[in-house]
Amino acid sequence: MSGHVSPKSTYYAIFGALMVLTLVTVAVAFINLGSLNFPVAIGIALTKATLVILFFMHVKYSSRLTKMVVGMAFFFLVILLALTMTDYLSRGWFASPRGTAGAGTQVTISPPAPARQGAGETAPSTSPGH
């Protein structure tokens, strides 16, 4: 356990920074930056998360082992995102004769079918919320 005690002013400053960044997030949502929309939104979110982890969670003043554990959690998050993106980014590379969408194919979504009608089965209600 770290015995470090931060002055209250640090917490107020971080809180202020988080509030300002939240306002920036909202403001940026109204401006179309084209391909930069996503990187900017993620950049702001990452900055906020980093501030929370370093100061509110005291990781900045923790042992190297704690820092390593936090870093490892991020490493696994990167695995989740990167390996999932191997699917999403490369789906369009291959035009399958069975109809997988090829590069540039416009996929249109038709409205959902009314209700499932299996042979001899009772049709379930489609209303959610049980």
Place this chain on the structure above:
Amino acid sequence: MTTLAAPSPVNYLNVKTTVASWLLTKDHKRIGLMYMIVVTFAFLFGAVFAALIRLELTTPGGDLVSSDTYNRLFTMHGVAMVFFVLIPAVPAILGNMILPLQLGAKDVAFPKINLLSWYIFVVGFLFTIYALVAGGVDTGWTFYPPYSTQGSPSHVAATGLGVFIAGFSSILTGLNFMVTIHRMRAPGLTWFRLPLFVWALYATSLVQILGTPVVAITVLMLFLERVAGLGIFNPALGGDPVLFQHLFWFYSHPAVYIMILPPMGAISEVIACFSRKQVFGYSFVAFSSLAIAVFGFLVWAHHLFVAGISPYSAMVFSFLTYAVAVPSAVKTFNWTATLYRGAIWWKAPMMWVLGFMGLFLVGGLTGLFTASLGVDVHIHDTYFVVAHFHYIMVGGAIMGYFAGLHYWWPKMTGRMYNDMLASLSALLVFVGFNLTFFPQFILGYLGMPRRYHMYPPEFQVLNVMSSAGAMVLGVGYSLTLIYLTYSFFKGAPAGANPWLATGLEWTTQSPPLPENFRETPVVTEGAYEYSKREIKVA
């Protein structure tokens, strides 16, 4: 090793006997027993559904239950067995019971959080029981959208919430164990003197801490989409149903390693003890646990090969899946090498271990079939896959759990069980298991899909074999329940170390003192110094 003074009449079981003393206990051993009671109940619960499924499948006609009821049966079987039996069985029962003893510690690092995790687990289980009583859930234990969010009329939300809540119990247990292993080791107990069960629990904790939050959030998103109509997985609202599968399996594949790694640790302990030998290649076995935990996070999309993912991505995941077989094979080869020229002692725990080795081998090797892109197209969602994962989860994890349970039972309860009945039970389970699930490999290869209650008449013989095997399996498990219950109350006193085993847990009395050790032990040698021990075969 130290010689024990006369055992104290006070132990963790009899130190206080009121109900409140159990429900408010912070003793890791009592919490382990409390987990055992809930998990055994969940096991019986899941077993009843399994029995009904096998009874239905004895005839091709689907004449016992409706298809809707059948959907609920296999879903509730899966939910109960995966989330409330397999995931907590070894870490929460044997881990809680044995880990601090093996470390020479008085308790886990956070005893109150340990009790909290039991309560959270029970609340999660109660939600699931509520869902069952209210009519059950019919989506399959995987809760795939769009059916789970848009079509299913069953209690998806309550069950999902139950799984979400139980997940936090798993996270807290993992956190507790990891900190305990880092901070609570006895003097002299260096990392490479740790028993392999501890290494396995460490690797498991890694998966619990890093994976479980992902499935918790995923199930929460499913809940929000179903209840509040958010568009996360629904394509009509801009979502993607395959995204659910990615997120769900990011946890649920590593969850297989939560189920199998701790039993593997128990297997290492038992094999060393009943071969009276060092575990062959100790450090390889230790690091293979960590390798399995890490590689286990890189393979999830092999569950999605026919779900429409990119073929290039599928190639990557197929390759990585083959890679995860390597550390598993390291373990199997090393256990076999440990047996080689060992002084094998044919006691009940060893019988369960040998059953594990055979069944896990088949389960692991058939995993390679399913990892292969071309073959998987043919066997996906057939009984081949059902047989494969039962060989891993029941043949591997449950057999390993029983091996560990029989090994540490004298320590946990201070009493012996009937060794002949226990060996017979291991044999019955091994035979019954193979009779139940081997025909399912053939059925799947011949094309019988899973999750249907009707099938073409030519599949009946194999299905009847499978159902008959399930009965044998049921007899084997029931026998275990009977003789262990009898042993708990009437078994002969076990003494501190009935197996003449190494390890700190055997240096204290059975059942252990409330505070585990009279004085903190000091470790001066490796975990499996059997060569220095006298061999006494009873």
